[in-house]
Structures are given as C-alpha cells and as structure tokens.
Amino acid sequence: MFDEKYPEVDPNKKSAAEVWEARYAPAGYLFGKEPIVSLKSFVSNLRPGKVLDVAMGEGRNAVFLAQSGFQVEGLDCSAKAVAKAKALADEKKVSIEVKTQNLDFFLMPLMKYDSIVMSYFKPLPRFFSEIKRGLVMGGTVLFEAYTTEHLKIQNPPNPLIDFDHCFKPNELLMQLKDFHILYYHEMAEGNSHLVRAIAKKTK
Numbered sequence: 001m002f003d004e005k006y007p008e009v010d011p012n013k014k015s016a017a018e019v020w021e022a023r024y025a026p027a028g029y030l031f032g033k034e035p036i037v038s039l040k041s042f043v044s045n046l047r048p049g050k051v052l053d054v055a056m057g058e059g060r061n062a063v064f065l066a067q068s069g070f071q072v073e074g075l076d077c078s079a080k081a082v083a084k085a086k087a088l089a090d091e092k093k094v095s096i097e098v099k100t101q102n103l104d105f106f107l108m109p110l111m112k113y114d115s116i117v118m119s120y121f122k123p124l125p126r127f128f129s130e131i132k133r134g135l136v137m138g139g140t141v142l143f144e145a146y147t148t149e150h151l152k153i154q155n156p157p158n159p160l161i162d163f164d165h166c167f168k169p170n171e172l173l174m175q176l177k178d179f180h181i182l183y184y185h186e187m188a189e190g191n192s193h194l195v196r197a198i199a200k201k202t203k
Helices: 016-023 037-045 060-067 079-092 127-134 149-153 171-175
Strands: 050-054 071-076 096-100 113-119 135-146 180-189 192-200
Touching: 016 079, 037 060, 037 113, 037 135, 037 180, 037 192, 050 060, 060 071, 060 079, 060 096, 060 113, 071 079, 079 096, 113 127, 127 135, 149 180, 149 192, 171 180, 171 192
Parallel strands: 050 071, 050 113, 071 096, 113 135
Antiparallel strands: 135 192, 180 192
C-alpha cells in the first residue's frame, strides 16, 4: 500500500551514474577535499589494514584514509568522480586504488577488507550482506548519512538530496542487526539531520 509519509521512488528517475556524472562535471570538488566529520573523529576505531570506500565520490575520505596509513580501495558509479579521486591522491602524494563500479551489482570479495567506509550513500538492503561478506572477522564498518528528518528541517532544501538517499529512523540500526554496534547516533547538526554508526563483524 502506498505510504504518503514515505513516497514511492519515481520509476522515471535517471540512473545514479547519470545523476552523479552531471553533478561532478564542473571543475573543483563538489564536497571539498576534507573528509567527513565521523571519519576524522573515529578513524582510530577502524580496524587497520585494507579498507574499501564505497561510493567514494571525489576521494576526500579515501585520500584521508591513505594518509592515515590504510591500504585503500575506492568505488564509485561516476567516472568523473574516480578521475578526481585519482587527481586528489596525486595532489596529496598518497596511493589509492579506485575504479568505476555500478554499486547495485557489486559483489564483495570474500573477507578481503579490514574496514569499509560508506558516507552519504544508502545502498540496497542486500548490500549489508555484502558488507558482512567482505569484512574479515573483527572488521569494522563506518557510516555517515542523512536521515529522512533531514528533509523536514533543511531550509532551503538541497536539490542534491533525494528521499531515497536518506535512512528512516532506526533503519540503519536494523540493517546492522548482524553486527556488534560500537557507536550509533541519529542527531540534528546545524541545518542537517544525520546518522553515524560504527559496527564490527563478530560472527
């Protein structure tokens, strides 16, 4: 049944690759070159070693992770974003391995990563099983994303943010039910409403 509170996805909407290729086309870095707040705050809580940055955008988090001593791989649906991530890594004189990837069809390699980072990207529900598959035992995953409350409080609205990019209240917590939660917080922060989480694979 149609739920007016949570509108249905428009079937005529452009693909993620089309949308983000257009958004990343202008010169410069759309979201800047600095990493997200939660990554800077909690990088020491991530299991060190090989890390995957999913939907990495222009590489701000991937480069920071490389600067912090991680062996970094990054994926994004936008070829323009991947090119900018490579350029940023060159600028900062660090090494990252990045590629263009349709994330809806990405199959995670088995137990390859010590940590996984996902920021401002809401994957399909099945992707949480992929995260578990990809992490070594004791591996960690870090999230930072918008909640649906963000769309209610933001003024003026941000045209780059769609409803289906946002987690409903406690939705991320439920998706992480097979992980040990190290940190979880949904909060208003300035003109935003965010969810931040760190979880560990323990089984």
